[in-house]
Amino acid sequence: MQKSWRRRFHLPAVIGTIPMILVAVGVFVIGIGFSVLWSFTSSKLFPTYDFVGLAQYRRLWADSRWLVSVNNIWFFGLMSITCNMVFGYLLAVFMDQRIRQEDLFRSIFLYPFAMSLIVTGLVWQWVLDPNLGLQAALRNLGWSSFSFAPLVDADTALYALVVAGIWQGSGVTMAILLAGLRGVDEEIWKAARVDGIPTWRTHMSIVAPMMKGAFATAFVLQCVGVVRVYDLVIAMTGGGPGISTSMPAVYVIQLITVRQNVGQGMAAATMMLLPVLVVLAFGGILLWRRNREASA
Amino acid sequence: MTAGQITAIQPVQEAQDQAGVGPIGPKPRRISAGRIGLYAFLVVAALFFLIPVYIMIVTSLKGMPEIRLGHLFNLPSEPTFQPWADAWLHACTGRDCNGLSPGFYNSVKITLPSVVISIICASINGYALTFWPYKGANLLFGLLVFGAFVPYQVVIYPLIIGLSSVGLFASLPGIIIVHTIFGMPILTLLFRNFYAAIPVELFKAARVDGAGFWRIFLHIMLPMSVPITVVAVILQVTGIWNDFLFGIVFAGRPNWPMTVQLNNIVNTTTGVREYNVNMAATILTAAVPLIIYFVSGRWFVRGIAAGAVKG
Numbered sequence: 209m210q211k212s213w214r215r216r217f218h219l220p221a222v223i224g225t226i227p228m229i230l231v232a233v234g235v236f237v238i239g240i241g242f243s244v245l246w247s248f249t250s251s252k253l254f255p256t257y258d259f260v261g262l263a264q265y266r267r268l269w270a271d272s273r274w275l276v277s278v279n280n281i282w283f284f285g286l287m288s289i290t291c292n293m294v295f296g297y298l299l300a301v302f303m304d305q306r307i308r309q310e311d312l313f314r315s316i317f318l319y320p321f322a323m324s325l326i327v328t329g330l331v332w333q334w335v336l337d338p339n340l341g342l343q344a345a346l347r348n349l350g351w352s353s354f355s356f357a358p359l360v361d362a363d364t365a366l367y368a369l370v371v372a373g374i375w376q377g378s379g380v381t382m383a384i385l386l387a388g389l390r391g392v393d394e395e396i397w398k399a400a401r402v403d404g405i406p407t408w409r410t411h412m413s414i415v416a417p418m419m420k421g422a423f424a425t426a427f428v429l430q431c432v433g434v435v436r437v438y439d440l441v442i443a444m445t446g447g448g449p450g451i452s453t454s455m456p457a458v459y460v461i462q463l464i465t466v467r468q469n470v471g472q473g474m475a476a477a478t479m480m481l482l483p484v485l486v487v488l489a490f491g492g493i494l495l496w497r498r499n500r501e502a503s504a
Numbered sequence: 505m506t507a508g509q510i511t512a513i514q515p516v517q518e519a520q521d522q523a524g525v526g527p528i529g530p531k532p533r534r535i536s537a538g539r540i541g542l543y544a545f546l547v548v549a550a551l552f553f554l555i556p557v558y559i560m561i562v563t564s565l566k567g568m569p570e571i572r573l574g575h576l577f578n579l580p581s582e583p584t585f586q587p588w589a590d591a592w593l594h595a596c597t598g599r600d601c602n603g604l605s606p607g608f609y610n611s612v613k614i615t616l617p618s619v620v621i622s623i624i625c626a627s628i629n630g631y632a633l634t635f636w637p638y639k640g641a642n643l644l645f646g647l648l649v650f651g652a653f654v655p656y657q658v659v660i661y662p663l664i665i666g667l668s669s670v671g672l673f674a675s676l677p678g679i680i681i682v683h684t685i686f687g688m689p690i691l692t693l694l695f696r697n698f699y700a701a702i703p704v705e706l707f708k709a710a711r712v713d714g715a716g717f718w719r720i721f722l723h724i725m726l727p728m729s730v731p732i733t734v735v736a737v738i739l740q741v742t743g744i745w746n747d748f749l750f751g752i753v754f755a756g757r758p759n760w761p762m763t764v765q766l767n768n769i770v771n772t773t774t775g776v777r778e779y780n781v782n783m784a785a786t787i788l789t790a791a792v793p794l795i796i797y798f799v800s801g802r803w804f805v806r807g808i809a810a811g812a813v814k815g
Contacts, residue, residue: 232651
């Protein structure tokens with residue numbers, strides 16, 4: 209029924225969406241295309257078209273700073289997504305027990321998300337300050353052997369970033385999963401109780417699988433956040449101590465601005481894009497197959 | 505899960521709250537071991553979320569000598585608002601000692617036009633995609649959604665080159681354009697989902713009456729779009745206010761937003777670190793989004809859920 213209009217070519221509609229056309233094609237196709245193109249050149253401060261094949265990629269994967277960054281993003285991603293999901297789910301389940309002051313708790317769990325990651329990073333930097341922060345405060349209270357200063361140690365600084373990430377992000381996971389929990393039919397709980405299934409089993413085997421959509425939403429949100437983590441690192445550790453908390457996002461910006469090595473920076477950016485493309489293609493195929501099955 | 509589904513869940517939940525029918529079990533006894541454990545967990549979790557901010561506030565009200573004693577949790581013995589005044593007016597980044605206030609005004613100058621322009625663009629996009637899909641429009645939309653997942657680092661350098669070739673790099677219009685670009689995928693999705701839920705008969709009736717693209721948009725769709733626009737405004741104001749990466753790359757030094765100036769003030773390596781001033785500055789930077797968060801309440805959650813939609 210809408211088809212007869214759809215087939216026609218409406219000039220005002222095209223004019224109205226010129227910004228969208230510019231952004232979709234100009235930025236997300238041509239822009240990314242140029243990024244990939246420059247990754248095969250020897251561009252320094254400004255882009256050149258002096259092609260050097262895969263040399264930039266070879267240099268990239270020989271750079272210890274990049275290797276550390278890649279390791280870090282995997283570690284940080286797995287840790288923070290797992291912790292966020294588990295903690296967020298627990299919070300959602302506990303919030304779902306008809307508690308008093310639900311709105312108050314919800315506000316408390318969610319407010320860090322309203323703030324900039326810069327703010328989060330700076331707050332935690334101060335809390336974890338080795339000389340005047342948590343460590344000093346608890347020692348002054350009489351716990352003299354207390355030792356907790358993860359930010360000054362290259363081996364533990366990443367954990368501090370994970371903690372800050374959880375502080376910022378688990379409230380959102382909670383909110384999304386709580387909405388999912390509330391969407392589960394009450395009859396299911398009743399049926400499970402009649403059958404004598406313990407509550408935790410009902411959660412694990414019946415309710416959680418029913419909340420696939422909510423979990424997927426929370427998961428996608430987390431993944432996008434992890435790949436883009438830049439502000440938090442800059443504010444909290446600046447990539448240090450040394451290069452111990454460097455991340456691909458930080459690495460690319462450094463190559464473009466400070467180290468003025470655009471070719472290698474674009475190679476790194478392309479490497480960042482690759483897993484996103486793979487996941488999107490995978491998701492796209494799943495979606496397409498589901499749609500086809502639904503229509504068949 | 506789409507925005508539509510989330511908003512559809514809300515009333516159900518509210519109805520349940522009102523009827524006093526929660527999803528689980530019989531009415532629990534007033535006090536049981538499980539209940540105590542439940543509240544204990546929630547309170548401990550709440551403390552985890554609250555303590556950093558408590559520390560931030562008390563630190564900002566102390567003098568430096570008191571801070572150096574290392575009693576992080578103590579209330580200030582002689583509360584002073586001097587650090588707040590210093591943070592606003594005198595805190596130094598490098599040689600400039602004008603505090604955060606220029607950053608605040610820069611953030612306002614960046615945020616207001618960016619929010620308005622990006623929402624205008626996105627609402628037209630959503631409207632056109634829903635009711636006037638021309639050939640290839642869905643492909644464009646697919647590209648836009650793809651853009652929502654792309655790491656910023658892949659697009660930043662081409663944008664730098666593109667903007668400097670038209671002389672807008674490191675300028676106020678430049679940063680506004682950048683925010684409009686990166687806000688477009690999510691906002692377009694938001695508006696498209698919203699307009700898709702509007703009965704198509706409404707649109708057809710207007711067409712039969714002879715109204716065109718712009719007339720239907722301005723006189724029928726726009727007045728109906730208030731709720732989604734509120735969500736979009738919340739999403740964009742907090743998002744743009746909290747942005748750091750685009751600000752530092754695209755705004756140029758005279759237009760640096762508050763977050764960039766804050767980071768420069770706190771993470772400056774020269775001189776004595778004034779923790780009280782730093783914390784006051786941090787609170788000041790977080791104030792605007794926090795106010796929006798506490799005023800908007802459930803709308804904010806809806807915005808997040810809408811921002812989390814998948815293709």
